[in-house]
Amino acid sequence: MFPHTAFRIRTVAWFLAAGIFLLLVGCSGEEPQPTTLERVQKEGVLRVVTRNSPATYFQDRSGETGFEYELVKRFADNLGVKLQIETADNLDDLFKRLNQPNGPVLAAAGLVASDGRKIQAKFSQPYLDVTPQVIYRNGQPRPSRPEDLVGKRILVLQGSSHAEQLAQLKASQPQLQYEESSAVEVVDLLRMVDEGQIDLTVVDSNELAMNQVYFPNVRVAFDLGDARSLGWAMAPGADDSLRAEVDHFLALVEENGSLQRLKDRYYGHVDVLGYVGAYTFAKHLQQRLPRYEQFFKQSAEKHKVDWRLLAAIGYQESLWQPDATSKTGVRGLMMLTQGTAQAMGVANRLDARQSIQGGGKYLALIHSGLAEELEEPDRTWFALAAYNIGIAHLGDARKLAQAEGLNPNKWLDVQKMLPRLAQKQWYSKTRYGYARGGETVHFVRNIRRYYDILNWVTQPQLEGNQVAESGMHVPGVDKRKPPAEDAPL
Numbered sequence: 306m307f308p309h310t311a312f313r314i315r316t317v318a319w320f321l322a323a324g325i326f327l328l329l330v331g332c333s334g335e336e337p338q339p340t341t342l343e344r345v346q347k348e349g350v351l352r353v354v355t356r357n358s359p360a361t362y363f364q365d366r367s368g369e370t371g372f373e374y375e376l377v378k379r380f381a382d383n384l385g386v387k388l389q390i391e392t393a394d395n396l397d398d399l400f401k402r403l404n405q406p407n408g409p410v411l412a413a414a415g416l417v418a419s420d421g422r423k424i425q426a427k428f429s430q431p432y433l434d435v436t437p438q439v440i441y442r443n444g445q446p447r448p449s450r451p452e453d454l455v456g457k458r459i460l461v462l463q464g465s466s467h468a469e470q471l472a473q474l475k476a477s478q479p480q481l482q483y484e485e486s487s488a489v490e491v492v493d494l495l496r497m498v499d500e501g502q503i504d505l506t507v508v509d510s511n512e513l514a515m516n517q518v519y520f521p522n523v524r525v526a527f528d529l530g531d532a533r534s535l536g537w538a539m540a541p542g543a544d545d546s547l548r549a550e551v552d553h554f555l556a557l558v559e560e561n562g563s564l565q566r567l568k569d570r571y572y573g574h575v576d577v578l579g580y581v582g583a584y585t586f587a588k589h590l591q592q593r594l595p596r597y598e599q600f601f602k603q604s605a606e607k608h609k610v611d612w613r614l615l616a617a618i619g620y621q622e623s624l625w626q627p628d629a630t631s632k633t634g635v636r637g638l639m640m641l642t643q644g645t646a647q648a649m650g651v652a653n654r655l656d657a658r659q660s661i662q663g664g665g666k667y668l669a670l671i672h673s674g675l676a677e678e679l680e681e682p683d684r685t686w687f688a689l690a691a692y693n694i695g696i697a698h699l700g701d702a703r704k705l706a707q708a709e710g711l712n713p714n715k716w717l718d719v720q721k722m723l724p725r726l727a728q729k730q731w732y733s734k735t736r737y738g739y740a741r742g743g744e745t746v747h748f749v750r751n752i753r754r755y756y757d758i759l760n761w762v763t764q765p766q767l768e769g770n771q772v773a774e775s776g777m778h779v780p781g782v783d784k785r786k787p788p789a790e791d792a793p794l
């Protein structure tokens with residue numbers, strides 16, 4: 306009809322739209338900001354703040370380790386970026402760093418996603434449930450309910466979820482007194498209870514689980530409320546890109562079982578030692594290990610294994626006693642059978658140095674002889690199992706796992722099958738028949754527990770002259786004098 310007019314209207318409309326667009330972009334004056342996740346990906350680095358504690362992050366001689374470290378390392382690997390860890394001095398410092406404009410983007414530090422923290426942080430979905438526990442010293446009257454906390458010397462971490470709980474409790478128990486400290490970690494709180502410097506503290510069940518063994522006198526008085534969830538924290542103001550990615554990752558590791566495996570590794574063997582075992586281990590770490598530490602190190606170096614793993618096996622086998630013998634004829638510190646000793650070139654099984662050399666050689670041999678598809682760290686747990694039950698029976702257990710639709714390359718799955726080797730309905734169908742598989746599960750579990758402890762007490766920052774003089778805080782022992790064998794502590 307009026308083509309020119311129509312053309313003109315279209316042109317004007319186009320210019321108008323372009324103008325508005327330019328105006329909008331021009332007004333903001335900048336390119337759209339990259340999201341937190343995009344920034345991390347572009348920089349190729351995930352900066353994470355944590356706490357230095359056995360339940361979260363620490364360094365041992367082979368490098369960085371700890372539950373939080375391992376989980377967050379997997380997350381960084383998943384993102385395809387490098388992980389950069391920094392440790393906060395205390396919880397206040399941790400949240401301060403998290404809220405700095407150019408600070409770490411994530412806190413993975415065993416943090417309870419408590420209400421009081423909502424202004425300081427936003428949390429990922431939960432990855433571990435823990436229970437806050439009141440801790441007292443064995444031999445003292447055991448408090449059993451919140452009212453019993455009144456009149457006691459109580460110390461907790463400054464800014465912790467427990468300080469928050471106690472503050473709430475004070476509303477109904479105005480007499481309640483407690484202190485918060487920013488100069489201590491959970492290990493210190495437990496040591497102070499253990500040594501009687503304070504009456505009570507409150508820590509989370511996972512932290513206690515990792516530390517129990519160093520402090521033979523600490524006991525759980527009661528649970529201070531229900532279980533709560535741990536989450537990774539991010540700055541509250543940050544966009545949601547990173548949180549979405551974290552949640553996605555946590556759902557993934559939950560689903561594929563690797564989160565469970567990690568929990569199993571760090572917290573699954575918590576009750577393995579019990580109080581008596583914990584006390585005894587603490588004592589032997591001081592009194593016996595120093596005599597054999599050099600032998601473990603020499604053997605480990607020669608056979609390219611971790612000396613602490615060998616020491617952990619030695620403890621499980623004989624409690625570090627060179628003259629140990631069993632009814633079945635295994636003997637010595639590493640409890641070698643006559644056949645194994647001969648094959649390893651051990652002339653005298655009761656000689657600690659020889660026994661440890663033989664044990665190291667045997668472990669290395671088993672480890673390298675395992676099926677190629679077994680990967681670390683599971684491979685090491687399989688090697689321990691084979692050290693105990695033999696490669697043939699272990700193979701049977703792996704086949705059972707496969708038949709059940711479990712993963713024969715994962716220790717967590719295969720260990721479920723091992724006890725079946727002692728039940729006729731199962732072992733009658735296996736190639737090598739009956740074996741005491743349940744014992745093997747305990748064997749591996751105990752060794753891993755000892756190994757964890759040795760890893761912690763031999764980490765570089767605690768390193769003293771000897772393991773026994775490092776992180777152990779056993780009351781009543783003068784560390785300058787070599788302790789007498791089995792002297793009462």
Ligand code: GLU
Nearest residue numbers: 416417465466508509512
């Ligand atoms: N999980 C505690 C918190 O979120 C810190 C560690 C502990 O005391 O067990 O404050």
